[in-house]
Amino acid sequence: MDSQVKNTAITGAEIVIRCLNEEKVKFVFGYPGGAVLHIYDEIYKQNGFKHILVRHEQAAVHAADAFSRATGEVGVALVTSGPGATNAVTGIATAYMDSIPIVVISGQVPVPAIGMDAFQEVDMVGITRPCVKHNFLVKDVKDIAATIKKAFYIAATGRPGPVVVDIPKDITAHLAEFIYPKTVEMRSYNPVLKGHSGQIKKAIKLLLEAKRPMIYTGGGLVLGDGAEELIKLAQTLNYPVTNTLMGLGGYPATDKQFVGMLGMHGTYEANMAMQNCDVLIAIGARFDDRVIGNPTHFLSQKRTIIHIDVDPSSISKRVKVDVPIVGHVKSVLLEMNEVLKAEDTKNDISKWWKQIDEWRGVKSLLYKNSDTVIKPQYVIEKLWEVTKGDAYVTSDVGQHQMWAAQYYKFDKPRRWINSGGLGTMGVGLPYAMGCQFADKNAQVACVTGEGSIQMNIQELSTCAQYGLPIKVILLNNRYLGMVRQWQEFFYENRYSESYMDSLPDFVKLAESYGHIGMQITNPSDVEGALKEAFAKKDKFVFMDFITDQDENVFPMIANGKGLSEMIMGKDNKHREELE
Amino acid sequence: MKHIISILIENEAGALSRVAGLFSARGYNIESLTVAATEDATMSRMTIVTSGSDEVIEQIIKQLNKLVDVVKVIDLNDGKFIERELMLVKVKATAQYREEMKRMCDIFRGRIIDVADGSFTIELTGSGSKLDAFIESLDNTAILETVRTGASGIGRGDRILKV
Ligand SMILES: Cc1ncc(C[n+]2csc(CCOP(=O)(O)OP(=O)(O)O)c2C)c(N)n1
Ligand SMILES: [Mg+2]
Numbered sequence: 006m007d008s009q010v011k012n013t014a015i016t017g018a019e020i021v022i023r024c025l026n027e028e029k030v031k032f033v034f035g036y037p038g039g040a041v042l043h044i045y046d047e048i049y050k051q052n053g054f055k056h057i058l059v060r061h062e063q064a065a066v067h068a069a070d071a072f073s074r075a076t077g078e079v080g081v082a083l084v085t086s087g088p089g090a091t092n093a094v095t096g097i098a099t100a101y102m103d104s105i106p107i108v109v110i111s112g113q114v115p116v117p118a119i120g121m122d123a124f125q126e127v128d129m130v131g132i133t134r135p136c137v138k139h140n141f142l143v144k145d146v147k148d149i150a151a152t153i154k155k156a157f158y159i160a161a162t163g164r165p166g167p168v169v170v171d172i173p174k175d176i177t178a179h180l181a182e183f184i185y186p187k188t189v190e191m192r193s194y195n196p197v198l199k200g201h202s203g204q205i206k207k208a209i210k211l212l213l214e215a216k217r218p219m220i221y222t223g224g225g226l227v228l229g230d231g232a233e234e235l236i237k238l239a240q241t242l243n244y245p246v247t248n249t250l251m252g253l254g255g256y257p258a259t260d261k262q263f264v265g266m267l268g269m270h271g272t273y274e275a276n277m278a279m280q281n282c283d284v285l286i287a288i289g290a291r292f293d294d295r296v297i298g299n300p301t302h303f304l305s306q307k308r309t310i311i312h313i314d315v316d317p318s319s320i321s322k323r324v325k326v327d328v329p330i331v332g333h334v335k336s337v338l339l340e341m342n343e344v345l346k347a348e349d350t351k352n353d354i355s356k357w358w359k360q361i362d363e364w365r366g367v368k369s370l371l372y373k374n375s376d377t378v379i380k381p382q383y384v385i386e387k388l389w390e391v392t393k394g395d396a397y398v399t400s401d402v403g404q405h406q407m408w409a410a411q412y413y414k415f416d417k418p419r420r421w422i423n424s425g426g427l428g429t430m431g432v433g434l435p436y437a438m439g440c441q442f443a444d445k446n447a448q449v450a451c452v453t454g455e456g457s458i459q460m461n462i463q464e465l466s467t468c469a470q471y472g473l474p475i476k477v478i479l480l481n482n483r484y485l486g487m488v489r490q491w492q493e494f495f496y497e498n499r500y501s502e503s504y505m506d507s508l509p510d511f512v513k514l515a516e517s518y519g520h521i522g523m524q525i526t527n528p529s530d531v532e533g534a535l536k537e538a539f540a541k542k543d544k545f546v547f548m549d550f551i552t553d554q555d556e557n558v559f560p561m562i563a564n565g566k567g568l569s570e571m572i573m574g575k576d577n578k579h580r581e582e583l584e
Numbered sequence: 585m586k587h588i589i590s591i592l593i594e595n596e597a598g599a600l601s602r603v604a605g606l607f608s609a610r611g612y613n614i615e616s617l618t619v620a621a622t623e624d625a626t627m628s629r630m631t632i633v634t635s636g637s638d639e640v641i642e643q644i645i646k647q648l649n650k651l652v653d654v655v656k657v658i659d660l661n662d663g664k665f666i667e668r669e670l671m672l673v674k675v676k677a678t679a680q681y682r683e684e685m686k687r688m689c690d691i692f693r694g695r696i697i698d699v700a701d702g703s704f705t706i707e708l709t710g711s712g713s714k715l716d717a718f719i720e721s722l723d724n725t726a727i728l729e730t731v732r733t734g735a736s737g738i739g740r741g742d743r744i745l746k747v
Binding site: 130131134135138139142159164191192193194316317318321322325 | 593594597598601602605609639642643646647649650652653654655747
């Protein structure tokens with residue numbers, strides 16, 4: 006229907022639905038309640054999108070967030086006022102920290118009740134202000150359509166992020182014509198897309214003259230769909246590439262130019278190359294504390310830094326940059342590759358590669374396997390093999406997250422889905438749901454810990470309702486492992502409240518929801534069990550791997566230390582000489 | 585160093601709290617903040633006096649620009665500008681103080697805008713430092729009450745902040 010043509014008046018609730026249809030929304034993750042009943046009544050009558058009934062609003066937002074991470078589309082969640090809205094906040098903050106475009110529609114008490122401490126009233130716009138890209142309170146039915154249009158536009162453009170639209174109940178009952186704007190014009194919001202050509206040329210010149218170049222990319226490259234152009238750039242130049250935790254899959258992990266993830270639990274070669282390079286190009290990455298450790302230590306080594314980012318405020322925030330390029334990563338990389346065509350790209354850096362290969366020789370991810378107890382790293386290696394490196398892997402937060410990042414070799418962007426910025430335990434299962442809805446035939450693995458999984462375990466029910474064939478890979482160490490690791494290193498083994506007691510029987514728990522449960526205790530069963538589980542293409546399988554309780558994540562850079570000050574695992578033969 | 589930042593912002597409910605919230609969330613300090621609608625009622629003009637290293641000021645400007653409601657931001661200290669603040673001071677004006685207060689008011693080019701039995705109210709405009717100087721030069725025990733608007737700023741000559 007031509008959206009400019011005047012129709013007869015419809016309710017605000019119906020307008021909401023029509024807007025979502027105009028935006029071609031496929032899934033709305035939500036949970037009903039008083040303030041959104043008019044909207045739910047319209048959902049009942051429509052079939053433009055599918056509503057997914059979660060079991061907790063936090064999971065609705067996480068699932069919408071993961072749907073977006075997997076597809077690049079804007080994710081949508083719908084929650085009621087008051088407790089529905091506050092339950093959504095963790096999800097919103099998680100998306101905000103990782104710059105994920107989602108639109109969260111929350112119900113609000115009727116306009117005349119606002120400010121009266123009404124039943125289920127909470128100042129949603131106030132609560133979410135510090136953790137959204139923008140938010141709106143709609144106070145007139147005539148504003149609903151234009152506001153939702155703006156919400157989708159703001160969420161998806163520039164540096165993406167969550168947008169909340171808070172709609173009072175009475176507004177959803179009022180009548181108005183439905184007119185959906187075709188475009189958005191905002192004098193206050195005009196994100197820069199194209200990079201400055203002069204800066205781009207300068208960057209190319211620096212890169213071609215580098216003796217020890219390094220390419221460092223983050224979540225921004227993945228979100229900006231720049232992977233293809235990055236591969237072109239890196240391979241034309243034959244320069245080493247590292248990815249941040251959020252950037253994994255931005256460059257194929259199995260390629261010889263990839264030196265692994267960098268940062269707190271990054272590889273020896275990635276961190277050493279990052280520290281010792283002479284020209285660094287950062288692409289959609291933000292030099293955060295988990296990546297470069299101590300900025301003073303990082304800056305003690307001289308290097309020239311080029312930084313491409315769509316958000317000017319990310320540039321020179323923690324580390325002063327020499328050549329800033331503000332623009333959309335894909336468009337900037339396209340232009341760089343264009344410029345490179347006319348250049349002589351032969352720059353002999355074989356000495357630098359030789360140095361990097363020496364660092365690689367340290368084998369910082371080497372661990373000693375066991376035939377009596379399951380090593381968590383081994384499970385991830387086998388997971389990679391069994392899924393042929395092609396699964397969507399979601400994780401929760403903790404040691405298992407780091408092992409998944411270190412040992413699953415991601416060759417494609419948008420396959421590694423985790424909460425990097427906020428570090429939210431509990432995202433794993435709802436993230437897996439979002440991925441499975443995004444790609445119903447894909448293999449989806451949720452790598453989790455027994456602590457994290459219990460933070461959104463109720464979603465086993467949602468998975469049953471929608472028949473999601475997710476595979477949960479629980480690395481069950483009976484500890485809040487990452488907390489225990491810090492206590493072992495920095496608090497003289499005082500394991501204060503980091504033990505996980507009274508765990509459920511996960512097999513029975515899974516079965517009680519109608520899923521398949523498996524417990525694996527023997528290293529020799531790991532591969533077979535994974536094969537068996539992934540062969541059940543239409544079944545949800547919960548795999549409880551009883552893993553080595555004392556395993557730690559290595560390498561590790563302690564808080565406040567520099568990139569070259571890594572602690573190595575006890576099985577690493579270079580441990581002593583490095584320390 | 586002290587900086588005066590001028591902001592054009594959509595005149596929307598909650599816009600002020602977005603700016604104030606940004607400053608508190610990121611630990612930037614605000615010495616003063618003034619805001620009112622401009623000749624275009626859909627837009628407000630805000631003046632914020634803050635201080636910080638060059639890096640911090642650069643971040644403040646970038647973060648302000650990132651707010652979706654913010655239309656334009658400038659750091660007035662990047663060029664020539666005029667700063668003005670209004671202060672109202674109620675002072676004791678009993679026989680012992682009366683002449684002295686009139687004299688001080690003249691020296692600082694203030695105006696007495698309310699006269700009562702035992703007090704004057706003096707209106708004074710100028711830069712923040714001029715207002716500070718006035719307060720300092722008064723006998724502290726004679727000051728009954730002060731109220732200041734916080735600084736407003738505008739660029740000199742051709743420096744114009746407009747959409
Ligand atoms: C919601 C939330 N609460 C607390 C933390 C702090 N935290 C980080 S890792 C971790 C332990 C996670 O334990 P588990 O899920 O069993 O994973 P493991 O480290 O054992 O692999 C905790 C408590 C967090 N990241 N998120
Ligand atoms: Mg654990």
